[in-house]
Amino acid sequence: MKLNQAELLRYARHFPVIGLEGQERLKQASVVCVGAGGLGCPALQYLCAAGVGTVGIIDDDSIAISNLHRQILFTENDLGKPKVAVAKERLANQNPHIAINAYHQRLSKQNAETLLKAYDMVLDGCDNYRTRYLINDVCFLLKKPLVSASIFQYQGQIGVFNYQQGPCYRCLYAEPPPPELSPNCDTSGVLGVLPGIIGAMQAAEVIKLIVNKGQPLTHRLVQLDALTMRFKEYAVKKNPQCPLCQRGELSGELFKKTEQPEELVPAIDPQLLSAWLHDPTQRVRLIDVREPYERSICDIGGDLMPSTRFNPAELHPDRKSPIVVYCKMGGRSESIAKLLKAQGHPDVFYLQGGILAWIDQIDPSKNKY
Amino acid sequence: MSKIHLHASIQRFANDYEIVDIPGNCALNELLNRLIEEFPRLKPIIFTNDQQISPYLVIFINGQDRRNLSDDVIVAANAEVEIITSLVGG
Secondary structure (H helix, E strand, O other): OOOOHHHHHHOOOOHHHHHHHHHHHHHHOEEEEEOOOOOHHHHHHHHHHHOOOEEEEEOOOEOOHHHOOOOOOOOHHHOOOEHHHHHHHHHHHHOOOOEEEEEOOOOOOOOHHHHHOOOOEEEEOOOOHHHHHHHHHHHHHHOOOEEEEEEEEOEEEEEEEOOOOOOOHHHHOOOOOOHHHOOOHHHHOEOOOHHHHHHHHHHHHHHHHHHOOOOOOEOEEEEEEOOOOEEEEEEOOOOOOOOOOOOOOOOHHHHHHOOOOOOOOOEEOHHHHHHHHHOOOOOOEEEEOOOHHHHHHOOOOOEEOOHHHOOHHHOOOOOOOOEEEEOOOOHHHHHHHHHHHHOOOOOEEEEOOHHHHHHHHOOOOOOOO | OEEEEEOOOOHHHHOOOOEEEEOOOEEHHHHHHHHHHHOHHHHHHHEOOOOOEOOOOEEEEOOEEHHHOOOOOEEOOOOEEEEEOOOOEO
16 A cells, blocks of 8 residues: 655655555554553554554543553543543544544454454453453454553563464463452552553554564563563463364353352442441441552551452451451452352441442542542 | 562462572472462462362473473472463553
């Protein structure tokens, strides 16, 4: 696909490294990015700046204030707006010579094949295992290369899967770890600049695949520790036991395996908890499973037992008292409540909406974060 | 001593150590059991109830995925062993 005059000027610094032909390949190429978050923002910026002709963005989320320390496409003026809409507007301003398709929806079993098949390759910047395995499985079915990356606190991982009959993501990671081992950025936090580094590396891998230059990151997993700024590389081979690409067991059951069905525990709303705490006849064991730094911002009492180090053996509850677990928004406390229930504690609840809901409904004098 | 590098997501079960020196020159499962003797909270992370290595852990011995090595491979006394898991954040 030939470049026009404006494009010849815009991409002039690219020609010495990837050639006119490489730039034309970029113009002809189409890439879809799943997730417009920490990884997606920088990856999309570089892909669009580089002149990838058609870029898709899939995300059902809206912009929150806590996104802004790492999701560098967004500003305070964008709070509450759909990420894909704002990203599309910014990226179109950055490069008006490309087509950008925004899909304000969550990737699901129902829409994944339709959404992904229109593109040459897929960039995974999602933040949950269900989507991560779904992307891999659909990429394998559609024979689409997958540039996958993920982050945790100071660490990032990146690899290219399903490329030229190479290993798939399940060859390396047959199953996701349990939730308590694999918190996402909301729970465990992340150094803001880390997804910038890893997302830019994803864009570099996509561009290399399109222009067919260098050694793609297939058969290898690279891990960065930003604290030591050391990269480690691991050899990845096709796994003869891979349930997807070797044993061909892809089915609804395989998808379900990533869902990790768990026992349900009841939520308690702030109003009822407040009533319990003010009732002298009601004994309640309150457990705060947030991190100490969160506790220092605000709390509603109870024992501090962070979910990241939670050891049920350290809990010596009076079994006659109900246990109420709370965290910031309810996610971590629900997991810990399920764990406690599974261990035989009969009366376990988690605070619905977490301490943020408590502040909204019961005590607005406390600081939010 | 074999050096066992623990992934960030599991270090909290080993008193926050990133690298642990464990006497090697033994089979991998034995090495992992020696690690668990030092840090018992790692047991349910490393092994399933039927003593299989957890399917979500990937273990490299001197850069080689243990799944590509024979089950009875001996981990040399000076081997570098890496235990990693997938990450989910994006």
